[in-house]
Amino acid sequence: MMLGRVCGTVVSTVEHPFYDGRKQLIVRAVLPNGSFDGERYVVAVDLVGAGVGETVLVEDEGNSARQLMDAAPRGPVRSVVVGIVDEVTEDRS
Amino acid sequence: MKLGRVIGTMVASVKAKGMDGLKLLVVRPLTARLEPEGVPFVATDASAQAGPGDLVTYEASREAALLHDPWFVPVDHAIVGIVDQHAYQDEGGRS
Numbered sequence: 001m002m003l004g005r006v007c008g009t010v011v012s013t014v015e016h017p018f019y020d021g022r023k024q025l026i027v028r029a030v031l032p033n034g035s036f037d038g039e040r041y042v043v044a045v046d047l048v049g050a051g052v053g054e055t056v057l058v059e060d061e062g063n064s065a066r067q068l069m070d071a072a073p074r075g076p077v078r079s080v081v082v083g084i085v086d087e088v089t090e091d092r093s
Numbered sequence: 094m095k096l097g098r099v100i101g102t103m104v105a106s107v108k109a110k111g112m113d114g115l116k117l118l119v120v121r122p123l124t125a126r127l128e129p130e131g132v133p134f135v136a137t138d139a140s141a142q143a144g145p146g147d148l149v150t151y152e153a154s155r156e157a158a159l160l161h162d163p164w165f166v167p168v169d170h171a172i173v174g175i176v177d178q179h180a181y182q183d184e185g186g187r188s
Binding site for chain 2: 007008009010011012013014015016018019024026028039041042043044052053062074075076077078079
């Protein structure tokens with residue numbers, strides 16, 4: 001799973017029917033200390049009601065994403081936001 | 094999914110079985126802030142209506158094939174939708 005921060009939203013009128021009515025968030029990958037991990041990002045379907053500025057957990061693997069969305073075996077989805085992160089601690093010892 | 098800009102079209106009269114009728118577009122990958130990033134690639138169009146100049150979302154990997162019907166096609170990049178509105182802010186970003 002990927003730790004990320006929601007940086008924006010994407011709205012499409014013309015899109016694959018699977019994505020109709022599903023909120024899509026732009027999530028940039030962050031390191032445990034909160035800084036961006038380069039330009040790495042993903043556009044993910046929101047399953048938890050996350051908002052811009054929040055740190056989130058993104059599942060970036062197709063089979064798990066399909067399972068979470070009850071779309072197995074052929075839902076065309078790979079990235080889903082599955083959690084809102086309250087706190088990250090990192091032991092640097 | 095990722096963001097990309099359609100920069101051209103491609104026509105191939107001889108294609109693998111299962112790819113008949115699929116529209117092929119040349120897409121330049123973009124960062125979250127819509128800056129060009131990396132090398133353009135060819136994608137099929139699962140939104141059915143994308144064209145040059147459009148900002149789009151695309152899926153890479155196996156999920157690209159799943160966007161089509163029938164889904165067992167040799168496709169590894171496919172356009173999911175045409176983006177009408179792209180809201181972006183770095184708020185909270187510490188880098």
